Amino acid sequence: LEKLLGSSFVRISKSALVNIRRISHVEASFNGTMELVMKNGVEEVITRSYRQQFKERLGV
Template identity: 65%
Template sequence: MKVECKISPDYKEPYAVLYINRMTHGIAGIISLLEKEEMDSLTLIGAKEKKAFFLKPEEIVLVRTEGREIVCYDKLKNRYMLDKPLYELENILDIQFVRISKSSIINIHQINHVEAGFNGTMEVVMKNGVTDYISRNFRKVFKERLGLK
């Protein structure tokens, strides 16, 4: 891959353009790293009632797939549609978020409580009342992130 970097005080903020013939996991990772560079000013855009809302990560309680849509819930239980895939959101969101299943990511600072569920799952109830399940495959990582054994 050829890489070109131009440095000038005339540039107000970094801007990258990639010319690719197909998306690969490596390129997706590079894009995620570049986007993380702007983490302090990270704001997601969520759609609700044909309006665009700017959401800061600390306002987000849960992100998950619902059917074919990627949605998030905020502290007031408002539901927004997002335009980024879940794997990309997982890479963008910071350390306060943890993946709990193939289809959900939660803000660990917004957990109200966790209960044992069926088939080795655990139900997590968020402070805003939204519930989801921590699958067996993600339980170990979840417990480690909370400092549990």
């Protein structure tokens, strides 16, 4: 599925793929977790196992 969706999408957990263009902002908390907020208001947690891949795709 990831290959079909293309480079605009990135996996953030085993159960979630997000469109990079639809991310409003990303919030980092003091305990090391990261949460992203989509432009439509949906909030998702970026799991530890996908955090590094997410950062690399966004160039952070």
